[in-house]
Amino acid sequence: xxxxxxxxxxxxxxxxxxxxxxxxxxxxxxxEHFDRVMDVFIDxxxxxxxxxxxxxxxxxxxxxxxxRQESNCPILFISARxxxxxQVMALExxxxxxxxxxxxxxxxxxxxxxxxxxxxxxxxxxEGERTVEVxxxxxxxxxxxxxxxxxxxxxxxxxxxxxxxxxNQYPRVVSRERLLEKLWDEQFVDENTLNVYITRVxxxxxxxxxxxxxxxxxxxxYRLRATWEDGQ
Amino acid sequence: MKLFLRxxxxxxxxxxxxxxxxxxxxxxxxxxxxxLVIYVMFLSVFFAGAFLVVRYLTHRLIYQxxxxxxxxxxxxxxxxxNAALCRALDEKSLEQYRLYKEQLHAYENKQRDYTxxxxxxxxxxxxxxxxxxxxxxxxxxxxxxxxxxxxDRIKRGLETVLYIARLDRFEQDFLIEPVAIRTLTQNxxxxxxxxxxxxxxxxxxxxxxxxxxxxxxxxxxxxxNQLLTNAVRYSAGKSNKVxxxxxxxxxxxxxxxxxxxxxxxxxxxxxxxxxxxxxxxGRKYPESTxxxxxxxxxxxGRLHHGxxxxxxxxxxxxxxxxxxxxxxxxxxxxxxxx
Numbered sequence: 001x002x003x004x005x006x007x008x009x010x011x012x013x014x015x016x017x018x019x020x021x022x023x024x025x026x027x028x029x030x031x032e033h034f035d036r037v038m039d040v041f042i043d044x045x046x047x048x049x050x051x052x053x054x055x056x057x058x059x060x061x062x063x064x065x066x067x068r069q070e071s072n073c074p075i076l077f078i079s080a081r082x083x084x085x086x087q088v089m090a091l092e093x094x095x096x097x098x099x100x101x102x103x104x105x106x107x108x109x110x111x112x113x114x115x116x117x118x119x120x121x122x123x124x125x126x127e128g129e130r131t132v133e134v135x136x137x138x139x140x141x142x143x144x145x146x147x148x149x150x151x152x153x154x155x156x157x158x159x160x161x162x163x164x165x166x167x168n169q170y171p172r173v174v175s176r177e178r179l180l181e182k183l184w185d186e187q188f189v190d191e192n193t194l195n196v197y198i199t200r201v202x203x204x205x206x207x208x209x210x211x212x213x214x215x216x217x218x219x220x221x222y223r224l225r226a227t228w229e230d231g232q
Numbered sequence: 233m234k235l236f237l238r239x240x241x242x243x244x245x246x247x248x249x250x251x252x253x254x255x256x257x258x259x260x261x262x263x264x265x266x267x268l269v270i271y272v273m274f275l276s277v278f279f280a281g282a283f284l285v286v287r288y289l290t291h292r293l294i295y296q297x298x299x300x301x302x303x304x305x306x307x308x309x310x311x312x313x314n315a316a317l318c319r320a321l322d323e324k325s326l327e328q329y330r331l332y333k334e335q336l337h338a339y340e341n342k343q344r345d346y347t348x349x350x351x352x353x354x355x356x357x358x359x360x361x362x363x364x365x366x367x368x369x370x371x372x373x374x375x376x377x378x379x380x381x382x383x384d385r386i387k388r389g390l391e392t393v394l395y396i397a398r399l400d401r402f403e404q405d406f407l408i409e410p411v412a413i414r415t416l417t418q419n420x421x422x423x424x425x426x427x428x429x430x431x432x433x434x435x436x437x438x439x440x441x442x443x444x445x446x447x448x449x450x451x452x453x454x455x456x457n458q459l460l461t462n463a464v465r466y467s468a469g470k471s472n473k474v475x476x477x478x479x480x481x482x483x484x485x486x487x488x489x490x491x492x493x494x495x496x497x498x499x500x501x502x503x504x505x506x507x508x509x510x511x512x513x514g515r516k517y518p519e520s521t522x523x524x525x526x527x528x529x530x531x532x533g534r535l536h537h538g539x540x541x542x543x544x545x546x547x548x549x550x551x552x553x554x555x556x557x558x559x560x561x562x563x564x565x566x567x568x569x570x
Contacts, residue, residue, distance in 0.1 A: 010359050010362075010363070012363045013363055016363070016366045017366075054355070080355040080362075081355055082450075083405065083450070084407055084450065085405070101359065101361070101362040102358060102361050102362035102365040102366075102387070103362065103365075104365075104369065105366065105369055165372065168370070168372060169372040169373075172372070172373070174372055175377065177377065177429050177430065178372055178377055180425075180429045181425055181429055184422060184429075185422065188421055188422075188425065188428070188434060188435055188437075190434040191434075
């Protein structure tokens, strides 16, 4: 299990990050006294550090330099400052990457994983994969696989995103707007494309024996129904 | 010279009147020697003339500078000459110059402090926004969606404030490098996805994969952000498409944002780039600050990009950014062809 040290002076962000990381199987270390960052660092030997730039007493750049004298572990800056100068400063002070506020959990997790992989190799223990489960239907978000009992099926990225939204929200309705937003990454998705993806997801579910599981709710959106349970 | 003559004509007139008066008094007393009168007149006029010439030569800088328009504050530090009046003026204007400079410095400092404060404040505000953003991230209900939209609005507002504050220090805050416009546009679109989706407007992207322009990606993103926000806002309910395309025009690459929305009245077009100008559309749409297009113009001016706008009421608006293309190297050309 990888240990991640969070150096962030806003207690709420600190706590939210901590909860999220622990949910995915990371161990987290917090800093309470911002003049003793190094003591915690040396004491706990984290595998990766998330570091805020604006901290009381000394700034993140200072701590980054201090940490670099002790260890080569990946250091990720999290900061509200998005100017090029600040990013360059961070990298020059020994950081490995830079995340700007406000950020998404997905981005932080992805960057943490890629840094850990780079630093400790492919054999680094796979941190708990994100999964969503609804009444026996299980979605593996990293592998993009869907499994029901013993049958498994591969999904495309967009299909996985769509199902994730539906399953997370189960048994409530997910609005079309929300689904469009989820699917929109570098390529935008319009209403027609969404219809296409819904049809594909229905097809995939049918392949593993689940029919009628994605229900259209007129005028609002879609809902997942555990039809397979009713039948049993 | 003109000013000098205008300044001294009273003296000349006074001198001549006095001269004639003196001669008149002598003549009335019965003393009249024609050649002596001519001699006296010649001598007096000669000395008066000499006086004026010397006066002009020693004080000419004053007259010259007084009749020229002022261009810089530094003119106050130039000396006028050696005459007593010149020296007094020198001293005075130097004093004035120092006073102005001091006040200017005070204001500059104040302005700088203020800009720093604004920047810091915007960055501080990002922390609560981050918290709300994180808290909502796993929520899918309509209420959270609505809060997310509002957060987007706050973010856009803060961004505008930040960029206005940065504009003052533009020279220290930009970096021209090759920018891949397709990627940049996709990122800006993704940032604004909620705005598009909520207004049921969809972007149509017509930009070649590897086209690159000379620009600063941060500032160009901000400009595009403003243009897209406008395009979506004025399309909502009327059309569901915004076209972003890039094409070549001579040595330039044109990045064009076209909407099919309500358009801008002809009498407003000339003024939309002025600060705080909102025009007729601004009155209809409450969110207009009148700063968006002004900032676009300002930023593009500093990046040496051209801005053009066409619009017709009821047909839509097209804004074009005139950018300079990065000349692809031979290797890249080969890659393109293969």
